[in-house]
Every structure is written in structure tokens, then in C-alpha cells.
Amino acid sequence: MLKKTLAALALGTALLTAGQAMAADYTIDKEGQHAFIDWKISHLGYSFVHGTFKDWKGTFSWDAAKPADSKIDITLQTASLFSNHAERDKHIASKDFLDVAKYPEATFKSTKVVPTGDKTADVTGDLTLHGVTKPVTFKATFNGEGKDPWGGERAGFNATTTLNLNDFGIKGPGPTAQTLDLDISLEGVKAK
Numbered sequence: 107m108l109k110k111t112l113a114a115l116a117l118g119t120a121l122l123t124a125g126q127a128m129a130a131d132y133t134i135d136k137e138g139q140h141a142f143i144d145w146k147i148s149h150l151g152y153s154f155v156h157g158t159f160k161d162w163k164g165t166f167s168w169d170a171a172k173p174a175d176s177k178i179d180i181t182l183q184t185a186s187l188f189s190n191h192a193e194r195d196k197h198i199a200s201k202d203f204l205d206v207a208k209y210p211e212a213t214f215k216s217t218k219v220v221p222t223g224d225k226t227a228d229v230t231g232d233l234t235l236h237g238v239t240k241p242v243t244f245k246a247t248f249n250g251e252g253k254d255p256w257g258g259e260r261a262g263f264n265a266t267t268t269l270n271l272n273d274f275g276i277k278g279p280g281p282t283a284q285t286l287d288l289d290i291s292l293e294g295v296k297a298k
Contacts, residue, residue, distance in 0.1 A: 129169035129176065132261055132294025136163055140262075140293035143182060151282035155194070161186030166294055168261050170251065173227055178216045178292075184209060184235075203276055209237050217241070225249075229265060238274045242267055244290070259296040266290070 134141045143162055146154045162182030169175055185206040189195055199206045216231035225248040233242040244265035251261035269286045271278045278284040 129167040129172065130259075130261075131165060131167050131297040133297065134164040134166065134180070135260070135293045135295050138293075142289075142291045143180075144289045144291075146287045146289075147278070147285075148280075148282040150280060155189055157187055157189035157195075157198075159183070159186050160188050164292070166261075166263075166292065168251070168294075170248075173221050173248070174219050176216070176219045176227075176229075178214070178229065178231070180214045182212050184212055203279070204236060209235070212236075214242070219246075233269075233274075235269075235274045236276050240273050242269065244288075254295075258298075260293055261296070262291075262293040264289070264291050 141164075143159045144156065145158070146156045149155050159182045162180060164178065164180035166178040167176055184204050185199055187195055187198055187204070187206075189198070198204055201208075212233070212235045214231050214233045216229055218230045220228045220230070222228055227246045227248075228243050229246045230241055230243045232239050244267045246263055246265040249262040249264060252259065254260050266287065266289050269288065271284055271286055278286075
């Protein structure tokens with residue numbers, strides 16, 4: 107009788123565990139150039155300067171059945187900024203703005219994911235930039251997930267936010283340039 111009870115408990119536990127989806131861990135595919143952290147800022151109110159960060163890495167965990175359990179962690183090297191103009195990049199990297207010598211890294215670690223639709227969510231986390239850590243919320247869109255041609259599995263997202271530079275102790279270059287728009291595209295490869 108005890109053997110049957112133990113067997114039934116073991117089977118029930120196995121079935122229950124099998125029915126529970128677990129969040130999968132993904133490494134962001136920066137090496138394959140399938141992920142980007144792009145930015146834009148107003149230039150005198152007439153146009154926008156666009157740029158990107160070239161050196162960064164990150165991971166995320168994702169479970170389509172429980173998107174609120176998702177997490178993301180990104181670290182970027184601030185000196186890797188690129189706007190296709192060497193003198194401008196040097197100025198942005200200087201003490202006038204990012205001060206990359208003193209603050210070589212920026213990080214984002216999610217603290218909360220709130221689904222807002224079938225494929226959308228607000229992703230809030232702690233952004234550390236220029237030595238200041240502040241909560242920031244990204245508007246995220248789930249693009250899809252599935253197998254890739256190389257035998258792996260992938261998932262992808264886009265996320266946007268607008269930063270007030272003064273919140274991070276950075277004075278924008280002019281009255282129309284006190285905010286910075288971030289547009290992030292993430293494609294991750296599932297850990298095996």
C-alpha cells in the first residue's frame with residue numbers, strides 16, 4: 107500500500123512539474139549583429155542625431171505563458187558610442203556629457219514586467235548611467251520565438267523609452283536636447 111501511495115505521489119509530482127512551463131534563459135545575439143541599442147537626440151530642434159552603442163552584452167529569461175516572470179540584464183561600454191562622426195563622438199564621450207573615463211559602464215536590470223497586451227509589456231528596471239541609478243520603464247513588444255536554421259531556439263523583442271538626461275546628471279547640449287530616445291532591438295539564443 108505504501109509503495110502504491112509513493113508511486114502515485116511521484117507520478118503526480120512528475121505530471122504537475124511537466125505541466126508547469128519554466129522561463130528559459132537566452133543570451134542576446136550581439137555577436138551575430140541581431141541586437142542593437144540605438145539612440146537619437148534633437149539637434150537644435152531641426153533634426154535628430156542618431157547613434158548606437160557597439161560594445162555591450164546581455165541576457166534575458168522568457169516564458170510566453172508567464173511574461174510577468176521575465177527578466178533582462180544588460181551591460182554596455184559607454185565609450186563604444188558611435189554616431190558616424192568622430193569629433194562628435196569624442197565630445198559626447200568627454201566630461202561634458204557621458205564622461206566615459208569616469209563612468210565606463212551603463213547597466214539595466216529589470217525589476218518588474220507588466221503585460222499590457224497580447225504582445226506588449228511595460229518593463230521597469232534600474233538604469234545606471236553616468237554614476238546615477240534611476241528606475242526607467244521601457245515599452246516592449248514581443249516579436250516572436252521559434253527555431254533557427256542552425257538548430258537553436260530564439261526569441262526577439264523591441265523596446266523604447268525616453269530618458270531625461272538631467273535625471274542622470276547629464277546636461278543636454280541645448281534647450282531642445284534634454285531628452286534622449288532609446289530604441290532597443292533584442293534577439294536572444296536559448297541556452298542549451
